[in-house]
Amino acid sequence: MSVEAVGKTRRGRGARTSARQVKDFTMLPALKRQMPLTEMMDQEQVERIDAASMHILENVGVHFRDEIALEDWRKAGAKVVGENVYLDRGLVRELIKTIPETFTYHARNPANNLPFGRDHAIFVPMTGAPFLRDLDDVRRNPTLEDLANFHKLSHMLPALHSSAHHIVEPYDHPISQRHLRITYSSMKHSDKTFMGMTTSPKNAEDVMEMCAILFGEDYLETHPVVTGNCNGNSPLVWDETMLGAMRAFNKRNQPVLCSPFVLGGANTPASVAPTVAQLNAEALSALAYTQVVRKGCPAIYGHYLSTVSMKSGAPMAGTPEISMMNMMIGQMARFYGVPWRSSTNLGGAKTFDAQAGYESATTLMALQMAGTNYMWHSAGWNEAGMHCSMAKFVVDAEQCAMAHRMASGIRWDDFDEAVAAVGDIGPGGHYLGHPHTLENFQRAFFMPDLFDNNSIEQWQAEGSIEINQRALQYTRDLLASYQEPSLGEDVNEALLDYIARREREIPAADALNQEY
Template sequence: MTALRARRSAERVHSKAGARIPQLPSRRVENPYPPMALLSSDQVEAIHQASLHILENLGIEMMNSRALALFESAGADVDHTTMTVRLDRGLIAEALKTAPSSYTLTSRNPARRLTFGGNIINFTLVAGPPNVHDFERGRRAGNLRDYRELVSLAQHFNCIHMLGNQVCAPIELPANTRHLDTYFANLTLADKPFHVSAIGRGRALDGITMMAIARGLSLDEIASDPGVGTIISVNSPRRFDEMMAEGLMTMAEFGQSVCITPFTLMGAMSPVTLAGALAQQNAEALFGIALAQLVRPGCPVVYGAFTSNVDMRSGAPAFGTPENTKANIASGQLARRYNLPYRTTPGSASNAADAQGAYETLMALWGAVLGHGNLVYHAAGWQEGGLTASYEKFIIDVEMIQHMMEFLRPIVVDDGELALDALAGVPTGGHFFGEPHTLERYATAFYQPLLSNWQNYEAWTEAGALDATQRATSLWKKALAEYVQPPMDADRREALEAYAAKRKDEIGAGEP
C-alpha cells in the first residue's frame, strides 16, 4: 500500500507540472494587528532626546556646499571649514510638521499605485548587489541579461510590489550611463514603481524624467503625483557625502519619495549598544528628513532604518540576528513617534540559499512586520549580506512573504466559520473529509504554497528527493517561462528610447 500511495502521489505531482505556479492574487497588504512595542514611551523619549543632543552638540558632516547653504539660511549653525552642521530642536520640529504621514507612488500602471504609511506593507525586490547567483550558472558579476531576468521575476510575482535601485549592476555597460539601461528595463519589463539611483543629480533626474515620460506627464505634473523613490544611504557615523546629498535634494525638488537610511552597524559604524545605535540612527534620519523639507516642504519622506550588528570576531556584518530583529521593531516605534512612513529590511549574512539564509531572513522579516514597516526593502533575493542577488533565494523569500501575507489576514468568526452544523453532522471519532462544509471550502481553505513539499517520504524520494533550494531552481525557471511583459504604448516606448539615447550622448560629451 505504501508503494501504491507513493506512485499515486508522484503521479499527482507530475500531472500538475504543466499548471501555473500558484501564487496569491495582487492585493494591498495591510497589517491589522497592533504594532509590537519593545521600548516604553520613556525609552522612546530618551532616544529622541539623545538624538537631539547629537544634532545640537555633535553635529552632522554635510559634504555638499548647496546643502550647507540651505541649512545656514534656515538658521542652523554651519561650520564651513569642517562642513559640520548643528541643528537645534526647533528646526527639526518645524521640518517634521511638513513631512506627510502617508503618500502614494504611481507607476505607469495606475493599478499598481502604492500607499506608504499607516498599516500598509510594501515588499521590494533586492537592490544594489554587484553579483548574482543561481545554481545552474553559478556566482558571477551582474550583467544586463541577469538584470532583465530578475526584473521579470519581480513583475511576475504579485507579492513583490516595487523594484529597488538596480537589482544588480550590469558591469558590461559603461558605469556613467548604465542607469539609463536599467531604468528602461524597469519601465518596459515591469509596470511597478521603482527606486532610482540618487548618486548625484543626473541619475536621479533621469529616473524621474523617464517615469514621467512613461506616464505621459511633465515634470511639473509628476511632482504633484510622485512615481519613483530613492534610498539615501547615510555614510554613518554622521556623514552625508556630496553625491548622495545632491541626489536627495534633486528628488525633493521634484517632489519624489526620499527614504533616509542610516547604515548603523553596531560595533562598527555605530555604538555597540542598541540604544546608542538607535540614537545615532535617529539623529541621522532626522537630519536628512529636515534637508528634504527645506528643499520642498511636504516632500514625501520615509524614516529609514538599517541597524544591525557585526561579528565582533571578524568585523563582518551580521543580519537576521536577535539584535537586528529588535532594531527593526524599535525603529518602527521611533518612526511612529514622528508620524512618518517606515522602511526596514529582512536581511541575511548567509553565502547560500540555505537554512541559514531562510531563518535569518524570516527572523528579520518578523521584526519588520511586528514593527509595522511600510517599505520592506530588499525583501526578495538578498544573499551574502547584500553582495549577491540570488535567484533561488528570491523564490524562497517569495514563499516567506506569501506566508506572512496570509498570516496578516484577520481571522473571520461568523456562523459559517464556526461550523456548528458540521460539528453536529460528524459523529465522535469521525472525520470531516466528506462533510459538506469541508467540500464547499477545501479548495480555498488553506494557503497553497509554491515551494513547500508536503509529500510523504516515499513519494518525495520517487519524485527526485529535491530539497527546497533545488525546487526553487525549477520554480524561477518556470516563472520566467510564464512571465508576460506588460504592454506599453508604442509612442511612449519610443520616447523613452530617444531620451536614453540623448542622455548617453550628453553624458559622453561630459555633461552631468
C-alpha cells in the same frame, strides 16, 4: 484562483505542474497589517531616545558635505559652522511635521497602486548585488539580461510590490550610463512601482526625466511614482552625492528613503540603545532636510541596519539585536508620525542553505512585529548582499506571501458557517467533502509551491529534489511563461530616444565619472 490556491497536493508532480500553468500572478494588495505590534520600549524610553537624538543634533551636529545644503540650512535658520550643521530640536520638529504620514504609490498600471504608511506596508526586492547565483546555481557577474529576468520575476511574483531598480549590477554596460538601462528595465518589464537610481545627482535627474516621460511632468507633481534611496555615512555625515540626488527627487515631489548606513559596533556605539539614538539623529537630520527642499514632500525614515562581528569585523544578519533595533526604530518613526523602511530576508550565507533560511526568517518575522512600511531587500539577498540568488529570490517572495497572510490577520467572514459545519459532521467524522470545505479550502490554509510536505516515499519517488533545485526549476518555469506588460509604442520610443541622447552625452569610457 488566488495565489494561496496553488500549492502542493498529494496527487504528484503532474498535478503540481498543471496548477502552476493556471497560477494567478495578480499582485497582492498592499499589506494592511492587523497583527499587534511589538514595542520594546515604554513611553519614557521612547522619549529618552528622542532626547538623546536631539542632544546630538543640537550639540554634536551633523556634517552636510554639500555647499547647496549648507546654504539651505542657513536660510532655514540652522547654525552652520564649516560643514557642521547644528539643528535646534524645535526646527527639526517643525520640519518633520510636514512629512505626510500616508500617501499612495502610483504605478503605470493603476491596478497596482499601493496605499502606503501607517498600517500599510509593501515588499520590495533586493538591489545592488555585484554577483548573482544564476539558474545553474553558478556565482558570476550579472548582465542586463540577468537584470531583466529579475524584473520579470518581480512582475510575476504576487507578494512583491515593486520591481526595484538594480537588483543586480549589469556589468556588460558602462557604469556611467548604466542607470539609464536599469531604469528602463524596471519600467519595461513590470507595471508595478519601482525605485530610481540615486548614484549621483545627475543620475537622479535622469530618472526623474524618464519618469516624466512615462507618467507626464504634471503627474509627478501630485503623484508619488518612484522611490529613491539616500544613504548617510554613519556616524553623522551626509555627502554631496546623496544630498544632490535627494534634492532631485524632492523637487519633483518624489519620496526618498533617508537611510543611515549602520554597522552596529563599527560606526555606532557598541550597544543597542545608543546605536538607535545615533541612527535616529541621522535619519531626522535628513528627513528635516527633505522639507527644507520642498515642504510637504513625501519622505521615508530609512536605515540599513546590520551588526558587526566583534571577531571578524564582518556584517551579520538575523541577530537578536537587529530585531530589537528594528522594533525600537518602528516606535520612533511612529512617535514622529512618519513612514519607515527596513530590510528583510537578509542572509549572510554563501549559498542558499539553512543559514540563509534561518537568518531570512528572523528578519522577516521581526519586521512584521515591528510594523515596517517599506520592506526592502525582501527577495534574493544573500552573502551580505554580495549576490542575489535566483533560487532564494522566488522562495523569499513566497515567504513574503506567507508573511502577508499572517500579518493580515484572522478572517471572520465564514465563522458562523464553519461552526455550523461542526454540527453537520459531529464526532468522528471528517470535513473533506463538506460544502464549507469545498467552498473555502483554497484560501483556508496557505499552501506553498516551493516547500515539500509530502511523505518521504513520494519525495523519493519524485527524485529527492531539495529546495534549491526545486526553486531553480520553478524560476525557469516562471520566466518561460512571462508576458510583458506593454509600455505603449509612443512611450517606449520616447524613453529609448532619451536614453540614446543621454548615452551620446555621457562619456562611456569614464566609468567612474561621478558627475554623471
